Structures are given as structure tokens and as C-alpha cells.
Amino acid sequence: MTLKKLTITEHNSTTDEYTTRLMTDAEFEVYKADKAREDIEKAEAEAKAQAKAELLQRLGITEDEARLLLN
Numbered sequence: 410m411t412l413k414k415l416t417i418t419e420h421n422s423t424t425d426e427y428t429t430r431l432m433t434d435a436e437f438e439v440y441k442a443d444k445a446r447e448d449i450e451k452a453e454a455e456a457k458a459q460a461k462a463e464l465l466q467r468l469g470i471t472e473d474e475a476r477l478l479l480n
Contacts (some may be wrong), residue, residue, distance in 0.1 A: 415440065 414437050418429045431438060465475060 414431050416429050
């Protein structure tokens, strides 16, 4: 997947002016790394939720019933 550089809007609180500029190469690399990490975390959370739902289904109990068993 090819990403084009994104823009950053900066606010000068002294003059109340907004400036929009392209990300620098370094900022863009940080953005891509953060985006990749977020995508991995989202996929892991979805896999965990799916595994949990499958386990509850196999046990034939609801999430609330499982919670009662664990407390």
C-alpha cells in the first residue's frame, strides 16, 4: 500500500494563525509506524474477541455467565 504524504495543520496561539504544510519525511515515517502498530493492535483485539466468542459458544454459556464463574 502506497501512502502519499499527509498534511499537518499547526496553530500559532500568539497570532491565532493556522498553517498547513506537508509532513516531513521523518514525521511521515513516524506516522506510518504508528499506523502499522494501530492496525496490528486492532487485528489482535479482533482475534481475541473472536476466540472468546468461540469459546463461549463451545461452552454454551453467555459472557455474563462466564463472568459469574470467574468472580
